[in-house]
Amino acid sequence: MKRDLISMLDVKDDLENIIDLSIQLKKKNKQDEKTHLLAGRTLGMIFEKSSTRTRVSFEVGMEKLGGHALFLSKNDIQMGRGETIEDTALVLSRYVDLIMYRAMSNKAMNELARFATVPVISGLDDKEHPCQVITDLMTIKEHKKSLKGLRFVYIGDGRNNMSHSYLLGCGIAGMDCVIVSPKKYWPDPYYVDEAKKFGIQVTVTDSVVESTKDADVIATDTWVSMGDEAQKEQRLKEFKGFTVTEDMMKKAHPDALFLHCLPAYYGYEVTKEVAHGPQSVIFDEAENRMWAQMGIMVTMMESM
Numbered sequence: 001m002k003r004d005l006i007s008m009l010d011v012k013d014d015l016e017n018i019i020d021l022s023i024q025l026k027k028k029n030k031q032d033e034k035t036h037l038l039a040g041r042t043l044g045m046i047f048e049k050s051s052t053r054t055r056v057s058f059e060v061g062m063e064k065l066g067g068h069a070l071f072l073s074k075n076d077i078q079m080g081r082g083e084t085i086e087d088t089a090l091v092l093s094r095y096v097d098l099i100m101y102r103a104m105s106n107k108a109m110n111e112l113a114r115f116a117t118v119p120v121i122s123g124l125d126d127k128e129h130p131c132q133v134i135t136d137l138m139t140i141k142e143h144k145k146s147l148k149g150l151r152f153v154y155i156g157d158g159r160n161n162m163s164h165s166y167l168l169g170c171g172i173a174g175m176d177c178v179i180v181s182p183k184k185y186w187p188d189p190y191y192v193d194e195a196k197k198f199g200i201q202v203t204v205t206d207s208v209v210e211s212t213k214d215a216d217v218i219a220t221d222t223w224v225s226m227g228d229e230a231q232k233e234q235r236l237k238e239f240k241g242f243t244v245t246e247d248m249m250k251k252a253h254p255d256a257l258f259l260h261c262l263p264a265y266y267g268y269e270v271t272k273e274v275a276h277g278p279q280s281v282i283f284d285e286a287e288n289r290m291w292a293q294m295g296i297m298v299t300m301m302e303s304m
């Protein structure tokens with residue numbers, strides 16, 4: 001049975017294996033060892049939204065696995081002119097071995113995965129961003145050695161793809177999760193309930209004061225995700241006071257990490273001092289997208 005990665009729940013049984021494989025692939029490549037585990041395989045990458053990291057990291061990662069990647073912008077393929085997702089999935093599955101899809105909606109993502117006969121990996125949709133959160137957990141593991149029992153605090157848009165995938169990722173990894181967000185942007189309750197099923201403590205609050213106390217990891221994301229542009233002015237007002245600052249970092253453990261999936265908007269969700277400061281691991285995180293996705297692609301291909 002082919003395996004897809006659309007939600008963090010799709011890796012609930014082997015998240016740590018994927019992370020460890022990714023760390024291994026990183027190590028081997030740094031030692032100039034070849035890791036051609038997907039030699040001769042082709043990845044099709046459909047993009048409905050912009051990307052720097054996802055596009056480049058998948059493409060270069062596939063090359064390091066001995067395979068090949070195709071960039072398919074929605075506007076350049078017939079899907080942009082109305083060819084159905086079903087036909088697109090069925091046709092692409094005849095040419096490529098794996099599909100990566102950055103979708104406008106989770107509905108479209110699920111539809112593509114339903115009809116594709118090859119594994120589909122989400123490169124983000126409006127509900128989740130699993131590749132990024134697997135990467136973030138890998139980055140935390142590299143720095144902290146283990147994940148279980150850590151206190152993870154996310155400040156910002158609690159209802160976006162990163163917040164939802166963090167909730168599930170923390171649950172699977174056994175990390176307590178605090179989401180700090182204006183009430184209007186609290187997470188979809190489904191993700192909070194699913195996270196709690198793993199037995200972790202989940203706190204959702206709109207109180208920024210003291211929220212970073214005892215944190216091992218502090219993360220944020222843009223206040224205006226792709227697709228939310230029409231609400232930009234309103235959001236910038238509503239998120240005022242939720243900027244991650246050096247003062248907030250000081251309240252966390254002295255060795256707490258700062259994470260941001262990027263792109264960052266300095267002065268809004270985080271100050272540049274924090275993002276480029278001593279506790280920030282944002283560029284390790286960006287690099288790790290490539291290694292983590294290599295681990296993910298190899299794992300998904302094992303199902304074929």
Ligand code: CP
Nearest residue numbers: 051052053054261262
């Ligand atoms: N973090 C992330 O997914 O970045 P891109 O939008 O540049 O791919």
Ligand code: NVA
Nearest residue numbers: 160162221225226262
């Ligand atoms: N939440 C952001 C993540 C970008 C990588 C967005 O969806 O735009």
